Amino acid sequence: MFRFASLLVLLFVASAPAAERVEFPPLLDTAGTAHRVGEGPATKATVLVFLNPTCPLCQRYAPTLNKLAAGKHSTVEMYGVVSNATVTFKDAAAFAKEYGLKFPVLFDGSAAVAARLKPTHVPEAFVLTAAGEVAYRGRIDDWYEAPAKPRAEARTHDLADAITAVLAGKAPTNPKTEPVGCLFEDTLPKPDAAPDKVNYNRHVASILLTRCGSCHRPDEVAPFPLLSFADAAKRAKQLARVTADRTMPPWKAAKGYGHFLDEQHLSAAEVATLKAWAADGAPEGAADDKPTPPKFADGWHLGPPDLIVKMPEAYTLPAGGKDVIRNFVIPIDVPDSKMITAIQFRPGNKKVVHHALLLLDITGQGRKLDAAEPGPGYGSAKGGVGFIPSGGLGGWAPGVLPRHLLAGTGRFLAKGSDAILQIHYHPSGKEETDQSEFGVYFAKSSALKPLGGVGVENWAIDIPAGERVYKRSAEYTLPTNLTVVGTAPHMHLLGKSMRVWAETPDGKTVPLIHVESWDFNWQDYYLYRKPFTLPKGTKLRLESVHDNSSSNPANPNSPPKRITWGEGTADEMCLCLFEGYCDTGLDLIRLVTDNATNNKVVERFMEPPAKKK
Ligand code: HEC
Numbered sequence: 001m002f003r004f005a006s007l008l009v010l011l012f013v014a015s016a017p018a019a020e021r022v023e024f025p026p027l028l029d030t031a032g033t034a035h036r037v038g039e040g041p042a043t044k045a046t047v048l049v050f051l052n053p054t055c056p057l058c059q060r061y062a063p064t065l066n067k068l069a070a071g072k073h074s075t076v077e078m079y080g081v082v083s084n085a086t087v088t089f090k091d092a093a094a095f096a097k098e099y100g101l102k103f104p105v106l107f108d109g110s111a112a113v114a115a116r117l118k119p120t121h122v123p124e125a126f127v128l129t130a131a132g133e134v135a136y137r138g139r140i141d142d143w144y145e146a147p148a149k150p151r152a153e154a155r156t157h158d159l160a161d162a163i164t165a166v167l168a169g170k171a172p173t174n175p176k177t178e179p180v181g182c183l184f185e186d187t188l189p190k191p192d193a194a195p196d197k198v199n200y201n202r203h204v205a206s207i208l209l210t211r212c213g214s215c216h217r218p219d220e221v222a223p224f225p226l227l228s229f230a231d232a233a234k235r236a237k238q239l240a241r242v243t244a245d246r247t248m249p250p251w252k253a254a255k256g257y258g259h260f261l262d263e264q265h266l267s268a269a270e271v272a273t274l275k276a277w278a279a280d281g282a283p284e285g286a287a288d289d290k291p292t293p294p295k296f297a298d299g300w301h302l303g304p305p306d307l308i309v310k311m312p313e314a315y316t317l318p319a320g321g322k323d324v325i326r327n328f329v330i331p332i333d334v335p336d337s338k339m340i341t342a343i344q345f346r347p348g349n350k351k352v353v354h355h356a357l358l359l360l361d362i363t364g365q366g367r368k369l370d371a372a373e374p375g376p377g378y379g380s381a382k383g384g385v386g387f388i389p390s391g392g393l394g395g396w397a398p399g400v401l402p403r404h405l406l407a408g409t410g411r412f413l414a415k416g417s418d419a420i421l422q423i424h425y426h427p428s429g430k431e432e433t434d435q436s437e438f439g440v441y442f443a444k445s446s447a448l449k450p451l452g453g454v455g456v457e458n459w460a461i462d463i464p465a466g467e468r469v470y471k472r473s474a475e476y477t478l479p480t481n482l483t484v485v486g487t488a489p490h491m492h493l494l495g496k497s498m499r500v501w502a503e504t505p506d507g508k509t510v511p512l513i514h515v516e517s518w519d520f521n522w523q524d525y526y527l528y529r530k531p532f533t534l535p536k537g538t539k540l541r542l543e544s545v546h547d548n549s550s551s552n553p554a555n556p557n558s559p560p561k562r563i564t565w566g567e568g569t570a571d572e573m574c575l576c577l578f579e580g581y582c583d584t585g586l587d588l589i590r591l592v593t594d595n596a597t598n599n600k601v602v603e604r605f606m607e608p609p610a611k612k613k
Pocket residue numbers: 207208211212213214215216221222223238239242243247248249250398399400
């Protein structure tokens with residue numbers, strides 16, 4: 001990695017610490033599509049309507065709900081939710097089909113959604129704000145005075161009015177109305193506990209398919225698939241263990257310390273469900289509860305890209321040996337400088353591509369390094385790209401889907417730039433080839449705020465051999481306002497933990513990110529759910545711990561050696577990058593320059609570095 005954090009090196013999009021937020025696990029709808037409720041990039045209101053196919057009012061309200069769904073735009077997410085224990089997946093799917101429902105119907109087999117919202121009736125509607133708070137609950141409208149007592153037509157349109165209010169940023173006039181319909185008969189599980197009797201089809205499949213399947217499927221990065229009952233049942237206890245100890249899914253940001261998009265934390269209920277299932281002998285459950293398998297699209301997720309940039313030739317990776325970090329220099333052919341709103345990296349060979357980073361070079365230094373080495377690309381003994389890149393377009397890690405940047409923002413691509421595609425390969429045990437590519441999406445409008453990066457970093461690192469708890473801290477004061485959209489903490493093999501927060505001039509503390517158990521192999525770019533502005537004068541503060549003892553299994557040296565700051569993987573780093581935008585382009589330049597050239601990163605609480613031998 002690079003010394004100057006400020007060089008827009010990494011990717012990104014968008015939350016500040018919110019008030020009380022209702023969290024749901026990802027769920028499959030009856031068509032097999034996974035949904036993260038309320039996390040659409042433009043979502044301002046989320047509508048959830050609890051339905052039970054056997055309830056006549058749920059059936060009769062289908063046209064009303066369809067009309068609401070048809071009128072919705074990208075700022076509203078609308079779902080039906082089937083949570084009743086007596087309704088199978090098959091029943092729910094048949095209902096959605098028969099009544100032609102035009103919105104996804106989520107199968108809430110574990111009643112996780114119901115446990116949080118506690119509906120009393122079906123149909124019962126809930127409207128959530130962008131911050132995930134319940135703004136409205138109750139009836140759809142007043143068409144029915146009581147079950148079997150319809151009026152000629154509805155006089156109030158409570159749900160539609162509530163949606164309109166939330167979209168306008170207002171509280172609905174009637175935040176709670178009495179739902180009319182069938183009673184929601186079930187006793188609900190506790191929000192953090194497993195349902196009473198756990199089986200694969202109804203409870204476990206949705207967890208494994210939505211949380212693990214993106215990596216645990218054929219030809220993906222994980223060592224075995226987890227797509228079927230047979231895949232899962234034979235290792236039920238191991239699945240329970242790795243989820244209880246939080247090794248899997250690999251997601252390093254501590255829960256509640258910053259709110260991120262696509263968070264992979266399993267909820268306590270999901271962990272408890274996997275544990276109860278393994279303890280009960282991993283039963284399969286009823287065939288009627290088997291979910292429609294999700295489609296894992298391998299194509300372009302955001303539609304056809306404006307430009308596809310592919311490695312000009314395949315790279316051959318040896319069968320064994322150490323991990324390889326290789327830099328491929330690929331000219332990007334654009335007639336003019338552009339703003340980019342998204343990229344999608346597509347690994348050519350998913351078995352061996354572990355990570356990728358996409359950097360820009362306008363100086364031709366990458367070409368020179370490439371020309372000096374035979375074969376495609378060039379290596380770097382130290383793990384970096386060998387010079388300071390002129391920008392960055394983002395990165396890729398297994399299981400992460402591409403997203404467009406926050407609306408109204410973009411990354412700058414200067415005409416004449418080369419892409420430096422840095423790929424981290426894990427040898428697979430046999431010789432493999434890879435020819436990866438990425439798609440680029442250009443901004444449709446030119447009036448975009450450019451994103452830039454700042455870092456808070458400590459490079460006075462000198463860790464004695466064997467030191468188990470070596471602490472660093474750093475501080476950087478923002479010279480301008482900064483609206484933060486994402487972050488990337490960075491350490492090397494001795495990194496153990498890192499906590500980063502902001503202290504605003506008026507004395508507030510804003511948690512930014514906490515990595516409790518750092519793993520060099522699972523570095524991520526964390527996109528905040530909602531961007532938030534840190535005012536000029538805010539201090540970004542960082543604390544990290546590094547372990548240079550032999551009890552750190554990632555320690556590259558046995559016996560341990562003294563380690564100092566450096567860009568090589570075997571050296572150590574301590575840095576956290578933030579990407580965001582300023583009030584004006586000039587402010588952004590001021591910020592980035594201040595952060596890079598003035599080295600204003602202040603180290604505090606530091607022991608004096610040990611003298612060089
Ligand atoms: C982002 C990709 C990714 C996701 C998501 C993911 N895994 Fe993994 N998983 C891996 C990789 C890669 C390995 C191999 C790890 C290694 O070799 O160090 C692995 C290994 C495992 C192992 C064997 C390792 C051990 O310590 O026993 C189990 C079991 C496992 N995963 C279960 C799960 C479960 C359960 C989920 C979902 C709840 C999940 N994984 C989600 C990538 C992923």
